Amino acid sequence: MDHSDSPRPGTPPTDGPVTQAYAASIRDRLGVLGIPETYGVDRGLTLQPEADVLEVVRVVADGRRIELQPDVAAAWRAMVAAAGAEGITLLLISGFRSVQRQQEILERKRAAGETIESILRVNAAPGYSEHHTGRAVDIGTPGCPPLEERFEETSAYGWLSRNAGRFGFFLSYPRGNPNGIVYEPWHWLHRVGDPG
16 A cells, blocks of 8 residues: 555644645754654644645735735725724734745754744744734734733733634633643634634
């Protein structure tokens, strides 16, 4: 029997269609970065496929385009409108991020002298970031610096905690998560099949 399409031992399951070629390219990237091939299994993280259909949701002042999958973009807009109706402002800080961009972020941090262990506490390895799917959002609000734990002290976070699930968004990395990633109150994933 040909097992060429079977996952290699130690290869984590995926959340979507991931080809063996994609999995092999991720193993190669991990090797270049000095990340063990067992990273996903060790951290309880799954390979994340790159989105192939994206929609621009926001263009920031520096011209950077923030993109999401179309169904997620619609859920995001509905959530922003509902929050706004209650006087809460939600800002989209980040959406889709390619595997290549994720690798560049890790390489830049390594070049700046950070250890791979410290980097992987705040950034998933290339191939494992939920941002690759175009379904993850980093959320901010006026008056709070982006991507900081103190976001949890804002009325925006309180609103999200009570309401985001109605739109299909769920906090990915709560305190004490088993993935070895720091608490990220700003990072929310839109789950396929959930309301939204």
